[in-house]
Amino acid sequence: MKKLNAGILIIGDEVLSGKTQDTNSNFIAKKLIESGIQLEEIKIIHDQMDAIIEDVLKFHNKYTYVFTTGGIGPTHDDITSESIAQAFNQKYCYHDEAYKILENYYPKGDFNEGRKKMARMPEHAKLIPNPLTAAPGFIIKNIYVLPGVPSIMQKMFLNLLEIIEKGAPKKTITININLFESSIALDLKIIQDNFKECSIGSYPYFNFVSKEREYYSGGVNIVVSSWTLDSLDEVVKKIQEMTSLLGGKSSIV
């Protein structure tokens, strides 16, 4: 089976300044894994033409799908569409269909210059419909260009998922263990070495009851996942056996 993968490019000064917590990449990441598409990389960059062009082209060459969010609105700092047109040496011009959609959407007299700008995109773009605020995203080559506002981005992305090629979802099981990560490290490595078709991730957490080191409790979530194995049962069983041999308790979460 063809392996499908993806990269996400978050375009936005507001994320790099810490003003906005990016949640778009997490939303897309979850949907991709359910759709059998391996997310390889997320990159957050400035609203800056050179950076956008460079990374769009790099991602274009590396991944099956590239999703960008941000920078396709009506204001001067929205330069994603123009940058992507330049990246692929296409004219940056009014898209007839997008223009009509926006013209119909806004009351007569309200289709101002800012709004018209949202109909400008690379010459050969294909539209991604926006069921909430009309202004479409677009597809060019393997680049899927989405807005930054999460509620709108999410709707558009879900519609997009309906029409792109998907793979078999990644199988994943999470096991919670009430032991410290360090005490299971050696045995877990042996299990990983014996089951190379799956990846075993270990994610500790700590509950600080007081500031004194003596008073914290913690545990670890073990995430077993595989794109190829039909069943993860055997791996999970090994981890459960290991836990009980080490005097701990495990539960599937």
Place this chain on the structure above:
Amino acid sequence: MKKLNAGILIIGDEVLSGKTQDTNSNFIAKKLIESGIQLEEIKIIHDQMDAIIEDVLKFHNKYTYVFTTGGIGPTHDDITSESIAQAFNQKYCYHDEAYKILENYYPKGDFNEGRKKMARMPEHAKLIPNPLTAAPGFIIKNIYVLPGVPSIMQKMFLNLLEIIEKGAPKKTITININLFESSIALDLKIIQDNFKECSIGSYPYFNFVSKEREYYSGGVNIVVSSWTLDSLDEVVKKIQEMTSLLGGKSSIV
């Protein structure tokens, strides 16, 4: 004045799988801007040696500071330290001081192999103390290597901020306007063109009262910021004037 900038490298399969929402980069981003350090890029990559080596070296050459989070724990999937040692052609070995800290921290007999692994780092690393769970991060060249668990990362990062060179904080003012972004786009561009020393970002939001497009309200947050201007008052005044000429209301938030 010397311009200080930074890149953040989040190392973690759990973020790319969507299982974990990264909050570390947002925490660091906020602190950097207050510290006069311009964050240029955030990249989220797999726990994979080649990728870590490549990006650490790239960031090393591009930025004043590079912050990494994740992958320095006790388990087999924690490969950040070893990768960074390789990136700089240094031995990956026990760090005497780190070993002592950990040996003292754990009760006798509990200093197992997994825990010992956390004392292994590039030969010439300098430690970043961990006041919560002892296992230190480290500094090598301009790379600051931090853990992925947010509560621990935050404490360590705040201590780190005390000792690194900082610049003048970026001045930022946010103005909320009850108009649609598109209706201010043209005037805002003129203001931006007249005040090139500051950057003006425009961030729309929408409150969907119903699914029908006729029933949503919205507005826009304008973020005016500058590393160099002493005062942003004049720009803010222009934006307030523009808003009231367009029949809207603005308030500083």
